[in-house]
Amino acid sequence: MEHTEPDRDDIGAKLGMWVFIFTEILLFGGLFLVYAIMRHRYPEDFHLASRQLNTFIGALNTLVLLVSSMTVAMSISAVQKKDKRMATILLLITLLCAVIFLVNKYFEWGHKISLSLYPGSDLMMQLKHGYILFFSLYFFMTGLHLLHLIIGAIILGVALAKIRLGLINDQHYVLLENGGLYWHLVDLIWIFLFPLLYLIT
Template sequence: MSEAPHRDDAGAKLGMWLFLFTELLLFGGLFVLYAVYVTRHPESFASASNELDLVFGTINTLILITSSLAVAASVTALRKGSPGTAQVLLGAAIAAAMVFMINKYFEWSEKIEHGLYAGSSLLKDRADGWGVYFGLYYFTTGLHGLHVIIGAAILAWVFIQVRSGRINREHYISLENAGLYWHLVDLIWIFVFPLYYLIL
């Protein structure tokens, strides 16, 4: 209790990875349902997916990929001894997260305006498969959006830590772990995008 705080970067990283596994499996439950329902209703899924706006989806994909690049590069910047660059990169990633959420907001409101929301009467009238497609769409992108917000908050936290110098060239594991979390958000989207926006 009185001894110096124990430091174990490899342990912290292992812990983070284990946590990412749980996130993966959390989304995994939704992918289980997706896999089963797309097998059962391929036509409905194809036609319902045409309702999604490919432009929004593509822009958000580019935003996430680029923000991932920024976060990854910020680790390199810090390790090479330029915390200023790291802060700029982190700031860019946080901004990207906000743009992503703004896009999501417009995308969702447009859908909801057209009566396409979970449990809407319009979906109840459509063929089997439309209901579950949009149910899964909202729950998956909603859960993903929640992770974007959490991820942005974590990035903001490490941004402050880098600024204050608590995260620095020698003590960079928190930045690296925050980065891992952000990449996971990207990773999930890499699958969400084709599965929901791109199937014919």
């Protein structure tokens, strides 16, 4: 098998994924910069506005993402140990976590929107500046994070299918590793989003 693929370079593929992760970090970095400056300008408003967010849902989503990060990391070990069944179970748990996160987010956003707390609403335009900016940042940051979560879940879904088909196995698992790296990135960003948005009271 190895002799037929002279161009295979797993280390290179992983290096490529890492460099892509750097770009993602700076993509969110731009938003965190805006957040830092706006918070610096309107500390009181940010303090009060963040009370509108539900810390319980935020904490729950944090735990869900941490668990899913662990199961992805474990699934790589399982593939390396040729334990296909274990790898499948671990990845299914990860995807289940992604679904729980999405459902939580649906209710959380739905609640905010039903209160007219979204950018551009009539109520929003009458609030204090810091409130407007806080909720704009809240939706922008969690929205972009959500998009990354969905992309990550799709990559891991593909990886799961390839494990079932035997295309990812103990010799070839760089796709799963890269999918895992992307998933950890999603987790990393949430690790900062959670305290900055929910816990600044």
